[in-house]
Amino acid sequence: MTQSHAKQPAVKQAVLITGASSGIGLSLAKHYVANGYLVFACGRNEARLNxxxxxxxxxxxxxxxQQIQQAAQTLSEKLVAANAKLQQVILNAGSCEYIENPMRFDGALFExxxxxxxxxxxxxxxxxxPLVDTNGRVALMSSSATYLPFPKAEAYGASKAAVNYLASSLRLDLKAFGIGVSVICPGFVKTPLTDKNDFAMPMQITADEAANTIFNELKTGKNEIHFPKRFTYILKCLSCLPSALINKMLAPKVS
Ligand SMILES: NC(=O)c1ccc[n+]([C@@H]2O[C@H](COP(=O)([O-])OP(=O)(O)OC[C@H]3O[C@@H](n4cnc5c(N)ncnc54)[C@H](OP(=O)(O)O)[C@@H]3O)[C@@H](O)[C@H]2O)c1
Structure with a gap:
């Protein structure tokens, strides 16, 4: 009896990255392409994605x-056509707006x-x-802002604190399905999002440095990815202080 030894085409590893048209997501997309992944780069600005x-x-x-449902359908077809498995989904897209006047709390901004x-x-x-491969990984973009309360960050900080909980809970529930969940908590990274800030951003790093760390730590299956370490460990230590002391340190002075 003859046996066919025809070589099966290799299955490609794919990654989907939201917010890939700018900043950290853009650097991540380039990093994954350079490392041989089939990259699905997402964002609203198609010209920049191209x-x-x-x-x-x-x-x-x-x-x-509806747009997401359509994108998932397209993604599913392209994965089959390319003989690729969706190994990672990085939900990185996000926005940041600050509450400038707490006494005129902007509910629309918060929403x-x-x-x-x-x-x-x-x-x-x-x-x-549903498209993520068994043994795959989902990564949710949070922020090191969640380690301490910061002035004006009521909306941004609350949104990222929710992401942390979402990631921790999802990690428990996806374990049985073989899918890992990582949460990413960067310090200050130079991007169009932070270029708008008018305050000091200590230990700021580049988007390429951020992408390099995220890529390497997702590969090792880290649950919590935080960087730059010197900065994030300082925040973590300060978060152990009593809240009255934190308030004293961080509350804006009344002029
Ligand atoms: N930079 C930092 O220091 C820092 C620190 C901690 C956490 N983060 C987090 O990292 C993530 C990326 O931030 P970044 O600094 O790289 O900011 P960025 O350069 O402003 O990029 C934001 C990305 O999100 C996408 N996006 C925003 N709203 C969207 C929408 N409604 N639909 C689809 N895509 C949308 C944008 O794409 P389009 O404009 O093409 O839609 C863009 O690609 C955010 O979640 C941010 O909170 C950043």
Whole structure:
């Protein structure tokens, strides 16, 4: 009896990255392409996504459920066509707006930030999680801002604290399915998002440095990825102080 020894084509590893048109997501997309992954680069700005050589652009608004559903359908077809497995989903897209006047609390701003940073993550999980391969990994973008309360960060900090809990709970529930969950808590990274800040940003790193750390630590299956370590360990230590002391240190002085 003759046996066929025809070589099966190798299965490609794929990654989906939201917020890939700018900043950390853009650097991540380039990093994954350089490391041989089939990269699905997502964002609203298709023209900017198309500049990422070697990546597949998937343009959609994470706040639009229908657009996400359509993107997931396209993704599923492209994975089959490319004989690829979706190894990682990095939900990185997000926005940051500050509450400038606490006595005129901007409820619409609060809603916008929670919508984009948390609720939209739920929409993305609904449609992309079923496509993740067993032994795959989902990474949710949070922030080291969650280690301490910061002035004006009521909306941004609350949204990222919700992401932390979402990640911890999802990690428990996805264990049985063989899918890992990482939460990413960067310090200050130089991107268009932080270029708008008018305050000091100690130990700021580049988006390429951030992408390098995220890539390496996701590969090893780290649950909590935080960097730069010197900065994040200082925040973690300070978070152990009594809240009255934290308040004294961080509350803006009344002029
Ligand atoms: N930079 C930092 O220091 C820092 C620190 C901690 C955490 N983070 C987090 O890291 C993530 C990336 O931030 P970044 O600094 O790289 O910011 P960025 O350069 O402003 O990039 C934000 C990305 O999110 C996408 N995005 C925003 N709203 C979207 C929407 N409704 N639909 C689809 N895509 C949307 C944008 O794409 P389009 O404009 O094309 O839609 C863009 O690609 C955010 O979640 C941020 O909170 C950043």
């Amino acid at each position: 500049t990422i050589t070697g990546a597949v652009a998937l343009a959609f608004d994470i706040n639009d459920k 916008r930030v929670i919508q984009t940073n948390v609720i939209a993550m739920g929409y993305c999980l609904e449609h992309f999680l």
